[in-house]
Amino acid sequence: MRILQLTSAHPRSDARIFYKECCSLVKAGHEVHLLVADGLGDSEARGVHIHDVGRPARNRASRMLGATWRIWRRAAKLHPDLVHIHDPELLPVLLAMRFQGARTVYDAHEDLPRQILSKPWIPAWLRPWVSRSVECFENSISMRLDAVVVPTACIRQRFEAQGIRVAEVRNYPIPERFHEPGPWDARKDEICYVGALSRARGLVPLVTAMEGIGVPLNLAGFWNEPGLRELLQSSPGWTAVREWGVLGWSEAAGLMDRCKIGMVTLLPVANYIEALPVKLFEYMAAGMPVIASNFPLWREIVESAGCGLLVDPADPMDLQKAIRYLLSHQDEAKAMGARGRSAVLAKYQWTSQSKSLIDLVNSFGI
Numbered sequence: 001m002r003i004l005q006l007t008s009a010h011p012r013s014d015a016r017i018f019y020k021e022c023c024s025l026v027k028a029g030h031e032v033h034l035l036v037a038d039g040l041g042d043s044e045a046r047g048v049h050i051h052d053v054g055r056p057a058r059n060r061a062s063r064m065l066g067a068t069w070r071i072w073r074r075a076a077k078l079h080p081d082l083v084h085i086h087d088p089e090l091l092p093v094l095l096a097m098r099f100q101g102a103r104t105v106y107d108a109h110e111d112l113p114r115q116i117l118s119k120p121w122i123p124a125w126l127r128p129w130v131s132r133s134v135e136c137f138e139n140s141i142s143m144r145l146d147a148v149v150v151p152t153a154c155i156r157q158r159f160e161a162q163g164i165r166v167a168e169v170r171n172y173p174i175p176e177r178f179h180e181p182g183p184w185d186a187r188k189d190e191i192c193y194v195g196a197l198s199r200a201r202g203l204v205p206l207v208t209a210m211e212g213i214g215v216p217l218n219l220a221g222f223w224n225e226p227g228l229r230e231l232l233q234s235s236p237g238w239t240a241v242r243e244w245g246v247l248g249w250s251e252a253a254g255l256m257d258r259c260k261i262g263m264v265t266l267l268p269v270a271n272y273i274e275a276l277p278v279k280l281f282e283y284m285a286a287g288m289p290v291i292a293s294n295f296p297l298w299r300e301i302v303e304s305a306g307c308g309l310l311v312d313p314a315d316p317m318d319l320q321k322a323i324r325y326l327l328s329h330q331d332e333a334k335a336m337g338a339r340g341r342s343a344v345l346a347k348y349q350w351t352s353q354s355k356s357l358i359d360l361v362n363s364f365g366i
Contacts, residue, residue, distance in 0.1 A: 004080035024354040114270035154274035181287030202265040209319035210237035220244040256286035265313035284340030307340030
């Protein structure tokens, strides 16, 4: 089957899109094309044919309009059997490709309507209206598609309630991309957070908690909220921060391998409480104990694996207490890290999820 994956917002090396979904479909015997908008040109990698429509301007309107138009024109020329999109602004493109006879799949990476409720660039008074409008838009088009792929049970239930066919494909890590962790004693007394840097992801209480800890906090990711970095620089905890910027996969894995604690203390906003953050499982795969938000779903994962501590993510003193405990109980922290890695290898890894995606694609019988 000729499968075309489309994204206007993600890089061509995106872990879920390229390394997990595209590469798994290639291994299953399909002809896979990935259409991106990053300005890096056409290429081929791991059997995936990559097509580039050029980098859009930085503003959202240009990406959602200009890049979307170019993607549709290029996609139509490839005559795919199946089109699989990864950004909600491409839903009209997906509908147009359906009219041309292609099978159509929408990969809803996030619970978009709930995500909008915490978007800082949308005025607070406007967010509920935008959220409802987006949900209606997303549902109305999804009902006309062949299937929706989702990463969590919560999002699956939302689409299934509309009578939409759904495949749950959780965003678990690829274990072979994390080499066997080195000796615990070779790690440094350091903390890491890898991911987008925003208020909703708990950066303010995390940096505040670092005051007086005496160990570095490594931040790897992009600042996606104007003014937040400048605000945090005035915090006494900022002296502990080391900024790494956006790291490639191997560099991020190397950073995790050198640290002794992985932080995933997202705040209790609607989009996060029922989410399965990939960084939680990546920390576990890297053999690090985790400090995680005390959401019920996360509690089930962390406590059943015995791989870390749970905290109130909005309370800097609770974060600080957990950090100090792990740093002062190294044998216990080491054992937590080992149990977390074992849990990923046994239960929370991509192989178990790729089958769901491949089964969905093969069910179309093209």
